[in-house]
Amino acid sequence: MLNPRIGALVALALGASVLTGCGGHSGGGTVKGDRSGPAASAGPTGGRPPAPRFDPPRRFAEASAVIDGAPLAIADGVGYHYTDDGLAAADLATGQRRWQVTLPGAERLVTGPMAHDDPPVPGIVTDAQGQAFLVAAYFETVTGTGTQQDAQRTTVVAVDLSGRTRWTAALPADLLPRVVGGIRDDRGAAAVLDAGGTAVLDAGSGGVRWTAKDVRPGAVDGTTIVGVRRPGGGYDPWPSVGLRSTDGAALWTGPTLGSFMLDQPPDLMPAGPGRAILAGGDGYDHVTLLIDTATGRQVGSLPGVLHCVYDAKATDICWAPHVVGNDPELVIGVDAGSGQELWSLPDKASGRVAIDVTAAFHGAVYGSARHGSVVLDARTGADLVPDATVAPTQVVPGYGLRADFDGSPKTTVYPATG
Numbered sequence: 001m002l003n004p005r006i007g008a009l010v011a012l013a014l015g016a017s018v019l020t021g022c023g024g025h026s027g028g029g030t031v032k033g034d035r036s037g038p039a040a041s042a043g044p045t046g047g048r049p050p051a052p053r054f055d056p057p058r059r060f061a062e063a064s065a066v067i068d069g070a071p072l073a074i075a076d077g078v079g080y081h082y083t084d085d086g087l088a089a090a091d092l093a094t095g096q097r098r099w100q101v102t103l104p105g106a107e108r109l110v111t112g113p114m115a116h117d118d119p120p121v122p123g124i125v126t127d128a129q130g131q132a133f134l135v136a137a138y139f140e141t142v143t144g145t146g147t148q149q150d151a152q153r154t155t156v157v158a159v160d161l162s163g164r165t166r167w168t169a170a171l172p173a174d175l176l177p178r179v180v181g182g183i184r185d186d187r188g189a190a191a192v193l194d195a196g197g198t199a200v201l202d203a204g205s206g207g208v209r210w211t212a213k214d215v216r217p218g219a220v221d222g223t224t225i226v227g228v229r230r231p232g233g234g235y236d237p238w239p240s241v242g243l244r245s246t247d248g249a250a251l252w253t254g255p256t257l258g259s260f261m262l263d264q265p266p267d268l269m270p271a272g273p274g275r276a277i278l279a280g281g282d283g284y285d286h287v288t289l290l291i292d293t294a295t296g297r298q299v300g301s302l303p304g305v306l307h308c309v310y311d312a313k314a315t316d317i318c319w320a321p322h323v324v325g326n327d328p329e330l331v332i333g334v335d336a337g338s339g340q341e342l343w344s345l346p347d348k349a350s351g352r353v354a355i356d357v358t359a360a361f362h363g364a365v366y367g368s369a370r371h372g373s374v375v376l377d378a379r380t381g382a383d384l385v386p387d388a389t390v391a392p393t394q395v396v397p398g399y400g401l402r403a404d405f406d407g408s409p410k411t412t413v414y415p416a417t418g
Contacts, residue, residue, distance in 0.1 A: 055397040056362040057416030058375050058385050065095030065413040069110070070403035071121045072411055073134065074396050075161065079411065080134055082109045082120050087136055087159055092399055092413055099163035105140035105155055110409050114175055119405060123179025127203040128189045133166060134159045135191045137177040154195040158206060167206035172196030172213070181220030181270075183245045190245065192220050198227055200245065210248040215241060218268025219276040221293040224251060226276045228265045238265045240278050242296055254296025255289050257282055272310045272336035277318075279305045288318060290339040300339020302332060310336060311360040315378040319357050327370070328354040333381055343381030361395035390414050 067090040069081030078098065080089050085107065088100040103109075109120060123135040140155040152173035158166035171177070177195040182203070184190075189203035197213035216238075217227040223245040228238040237258035242251040257266040257280030266280025271290060279288040288308065290300035308318040314337070320330040331354045333342040345354040355367035355374055364384060365376040373388035392400030392414065400414040 053397040054416040054418060056364040057395060057398060057400055057418070058364060059388070059416065059418040060390050060392070060400045060414035061417050062414070063412045064415050065091075065093065067092075067095050067411040067413065068097075068408065070405065070409040070411040071119055072394065072401065072403075073122050073124050074394075075124055075132055078161070079401075080122055080124070080161075081409075081411075082122060082136070082138075084108050084110050087122060087134060087163075089161070089163065092396075092401075093415075095413060101159060101163050101165070103136060103138070103155070103157050104168065105142065106138055107140075109138055116405060118176055119403075119409060120176075120178065123181070123191065125179070125182025125191045125203060126184070126189060128184070132161060133203075134161065135179045135193075137171075137179055137193055137195060139173060139175050139177065154193075156191075156193065156195075156201065156206065158191075158203075169201055169206040169208065171199050171208075171211075180217045180225075183220055183223060183225070185223045185245045187246050192217055192225055192245075194218075198225060198243065198248070200225070200248070209246075212243060212248050215243065216265050216268075217243075219270035219293065220245075221270070221274060221276065224293050226268065226291075226293050228257075228268055228278070229253075230265075234262045235260075237281070240268070240276075240291060240296060242293060252296035254278075254291050255298055257287070257289070267305065267307070269308050270310060271308060271316050272312075272314070275299065275310075275316075275336050277308045277316065279307070281305075290316070290334065290336075300334065300341075302334070302341070304330070306330070306332070308334075309357075309360050311362060311365070311378050313362045313378070315342070315360070315363070317357060317360040317365050317378060319354070322356075328356045330354055331357060331365075331367075331381075333365070333378055342379055345381060356391075358391045358393045359395045359400075362397075364395070366395060366400070367391050 072079035072081050077092050078089050086102040089098040126132050136157045142151045144150045154171040154174050154177040156169040174195040180192045191201045193199045194217050198215045198217045199211045200209040214230040215227040217225050219226040225243045229241050237256045239256040240254040259266045259280050269277045271277040276293050286305045288302040288306040289298050306318040308316050310316050316334040316336050318332045322329050332344045355369045357367040359366040363378045365378050368391045373391040375385035375388050377384050393403045394401040398416050402412045404410050
């Protein structure tokens with residue numbers, strides 16, 4: 001089953017303390033490169049012909065490479081991932097490592113107790129010049145000296161796609177900080193993070209533009225940051241809110257849902273341009289809502305607390321989490337624009353069962369059913385490939401990727417053949 005943190009990232013951790021953000025290092029400094037393999041400028045396949053860009057890929061060959069890391073952030077044929085003490089880049093076509101860097105104070109980022117159920121993934125954002133770079137965010141304990149106590153913080157490091165450090169910053173401590181997205185507005189470019197609340201950092205310097213400690217962000221759409229605001233009581237429902245990216249001003253307040261867990265927010269997931277999905281408790285009921293990110297207005301509603309992913313084209317795929325070993329209970333395809341339900345499984349009339357969804361991409365849904373892996377049409381739910389050879393957990397043009405978190409995280413790469 002697709003891990004919710006890999007698909008639509010969901011805020012789970014609570015901030016513990018507050019530290020002041022600090023300015024940046026240029027290349028070198030605290031982060032030391034341990035680069036190996038071809039330089040990043042050599043092209044996505046290191047001089048080899050690129051893989052055919054089947055988009056979306058439906059059929060895959062045998063595995064061509066294994067990358068020693070998962071999950072991956074992908075750009076131009078290169079996968080970027082955390083290591084226990086830093087970041088690394090690997091070529092998708094060959095699995096060959098391009099570079100590896102150590103991050104300051106990073107320890108057990110992928111093998112620690114919090115990483116197994118919620119594996120971290122670096123963010124990719126763009127600066128004011130349109131250049132992409134990585135943003136890493138992780139919990140750090142800073143050892144005190146003399147009479148000074150140890151301190152905890154979230155350390156944020158920006159790294160070029162070549163492995164060179166741009167800047168570092170510090171935010172309130174959060175056991176599971178994450179990069180929510182990037183924005184470009186009248187003030188320039190910035191990265192949006194969930195670290196003890198919402199934090200917006202300037203993409204060029206790492207300086208803190210503004211923070212909202214009481215709002216957990218879940219999606220970025222244009223210049224609107226969508227989140228849920230912490231209520232007054234531990235079990236009280238959380239109202240959804242839209243914040244302006246330039247200054248954090250509230251643009252709207254939308255539906256209010258709870259999570260049935262003390263001090264835990266409802267699930268909030270990106271759902272395509274102009275849309276976000278909020279899933280949680282409404283009184284004694286469970287509900288999943290599609291909301292308009294410009295106004296906070298409810299566009300659609302589905303029963304139950306579902307997990308959803310956007311296929312990066314036009315469709316949200318939602319399903320009910322289930323116990324491993326049991327048959328999947330429900331999968332629904334939803335038009336992202338209108339909120340209209342397009343199809344659902346199981347379908348008793350046709351004798352079709354639900355699938356265990358692992359990924360959705362550009363009109364295709366990937367997963368497994370009772371008799372093996374399948375690929376469905378995201379708009380109709382029809383079988384596109386009933387006899388697929390693999391159920392990838394991540395898909396890009398030309399490749400299917402299967403993440404494995406048993407032992408050290410790794411990603412197996414399957415080239416597309418059709």
